[in-house]
Amino acid sequence: MEVFKIVNEHTRKPLGNPALEALHLKRTVILSGHTLLLTKDGREMPVDDSVAPIRDVSGRMAGTVIVFRDITEKRNAERTSARLASIVENSEDAIIAKDLHGIVTNWNKAAERIFGYTAEEITGKSVRVLIPEDRQAEEDQLLKALGRGERLEKLETVRRTKDGREIDVLSSSSPIKDAEGNVIGASTIAHDISREKTMEAELTMAHAELEEYARKLEETVAERTAHLQATIAELEGVSYSLSHDMRAPLRTVQSFSQIVLVEAGDKLGATEKNLLEKIISAAARLDRLIQDVLTYSRVSREKIELKTLDVEKLIKQIVDERPDLQMPKAEVDIQGPLPTVRGHEAYLSQCITNLLDNAVKFVPRDRHPEVCVRSEVHNGHVKLWFEDNGIGIPQESQQRIFGLFERLHAQTDYPGTGIGLTIVRKAVERMGGKIGVESEPDHGSRFWLQLKKGEKK
Numbered sequence: 469m470e471v472f473k474i475v476n477e478h479t480r481k482p483l484g485n486p487a488l489e490a491l492h493l494k495r496t497v498i499l500s501g502h503t504l505l506l507t508k509d510g511r512e513m514p515v516d517d518s519v520a521p522i523r524d525v526s527g528r529m530a531g532t533v534i535v536f537r538d539i540t541e542k543r544n545a546e547r548t549s550a551r552l553a554s555i556v557e558n559s560e561d562a563i564i565a566k567d568l569h570g571i572v573t574n575w576n577k578a579a580e581r582i583f584g585y586t587a588e589e590i591t592g593k594s595v596r597v598l599i600p601e602d603r604q605a606e607e608d609q610l611l612k613a614l615g616r617g618e619r620l621e622k623l624e625t626v627r628r629t630k631d632g633r634e635i636d637v638l639s640s641s642s643p644i645k646d647a648e649g650n651v652i653g654a655s656t657i658a659h660d661i662s663r664e665k666t667m668e669a670e671l672t673m674a675h676a677e678l679e680e681y682a683r684k685l686e687e688t689v690a691e692r693t694a695h696l697q698a699t700i701a702e703l704e705g706v707s708y709s710l711s712h713d714m715r716a717p718l719r720t721v722q723s724f725s726q727i728v729l730v731e732a733g734d735k736l737g738a739t740e741k742n743l744l745e746k747i748i749s750a751a752a753r754l755d756r757l758i759q760d761v762l763t764y765s766r767v768s769r770e771k772i773e774l775k776t777l778d779v780e781k782l783i784k785q786i787v788d789e790r791p792d793l794q795m796p797k798a799e800v801d802i803q804g805p806l807p808t809v810r811g812h813e814a815y816l817s818q819c820i821t822n823l824l825d826n827a828v829k830f831v832p833r834d835r836h837p838e839v840c841v842r843s844e845v846h847n848g849h850v851k852l853w854f855e856d857n858g859i860g861i862p863q864e865s866q867q868r869i870f871g872l873f874e875r876l877h878a879q880t881d882y883p884g885t886g887i888g889l890t891i892v893r894k895a896v897e898r899m900g901g902k903i904g905v906e907s908e909p910d911h912g913s914r915f916w917l918q919l920k921k922g923e924k925k
């Protein structure tokens with residue numbers, strides 16, 4: 469009965485009858501270094517085998533004896549060490565072994581690439597050739613620590629190559645022990661970090677440059693802003709006094725024209741009278757423009773303090789003071805109670821007046837102006853809506869109208885200066901709020917301004 473089969477380990481072909489070969493050669497032979505026993509229960513066992521002839525008393529061959537020695541463990545150990553050797557050889561990092569005197573005993577390919585020495589050149593020499601003069605003490609300490617069986621991890625240091633360059637490395641060393649546990653040397657893994665170091669230095673430099681650049685930029689911006697603010701303040705001052713001073717001669721033109729019209733009206737022809745009336749109305753328009761510019765300038769420049777305002781009371785007062793906002797000319801419906809807001813009384817009055825004036829002005833002549841004022845409270849803010857039944861504003865012009873001197877109509881259709889909404893926007897901004905509009909041509913406009921909610925009334 470066949471208990472096992474003998475095959476070649478690599479080819480798996482059954483081997484010839486070893487007994488016959490032994491008989492033929494008449495001595496003990498090693499049949500093969502690669503013999504596998506395949507047992508009947510399916511196991512594979514690498515073996516060393518030898519065959520010896522058995523002779524009878526007369527010295528004739530009587531048979532053979534085959535000896536198989538199980539070499540599984542030996543084979544496993546060989547495989548492991550081959551694998552380890554390949555790992556060491558193919559490592560990206562230098563792997564160096566040395567004895568307790570620092571003499572190199574092993575040197576892999578990466579060590580050759582990093583330090584420039586071949587294995588033949590350096591094996592048997594001291595690792596100190598790799599260490600710069602000022603760092604030789606490191607090796608003494610390292611050898612001492614390794615002698616005590618300690619491991620040294622991630623030492624960032626500098627090493628010297630064969631061609632004299634100094635390179636940054638990160639090295640870790642561990643003791644090598646013999647079978648009895650005695651330290652007989654050390655292995656060091658060195659990772660070349662020169663590129664990282666250069667990059668790090670470049671990055672630090674770039675950072676410093678960037679910071680310096682940002683600092684200079686900030687300085688320049690601050691300088692220019694201060695300069696700009698001073699120029700704006702100066703210009704505002706000039707325009708304010710110019711506008712202010714223009715009013716006196718303008719009033720003279722206005723009142724003298726009026727005097728001429730009243731005193732000498734009978735002596736004047738219709739054309740002269742008409743020209744005088746044009747002078748008076750142009751002067752009045754110019755005066756309104758100057759007043760608006762002065763108001764805008766004031767709203768932009770003045771220091772203000774905010775307090776809680778009773779907006780409902782303020783709106784009622786404004787409506788009461790202006791016949792244009794009352795019946796029969798127009799109707800303003802205040803949907804109270806309106807909450808209080810944080811604002812500046814004069815600024816808020818100016819905003820409300822301008823919005824209500826526009827709401828009753830930009831209405832077709834054959835339509836009775838109706839305005840609704842209502843409020844919404846959201847997240848600590850009050851939105852005041854001024855909704856009219858006027859001509860409306862096309863979508864594309866809804867942002868533009870808040871700009872200085874922006875108007876959508878001819879003076880003859882709807883007179884004005886084009887500053888009213890600019891004043892409102894500036895005043896609302898100064899009070900920390902926002903303004904906007906929703907509208908559709910011929911479907912009325914809904915202007916809103918949003919301010920912080922005030923304390924309770």
Ligand code: ADP
Binds near residue numbers: 827830859874876885
């Ligand atoms: P002004 O009223 O003096 O023309 P504003 O700055 O107050 O100047 O308004 C700018 C323009 O915005 C107006 O000329 C007008 O075309 C448009 N506008 C303002 N309010 C309304 C409104 N309620 N309905 C329709 N158009 C408006």
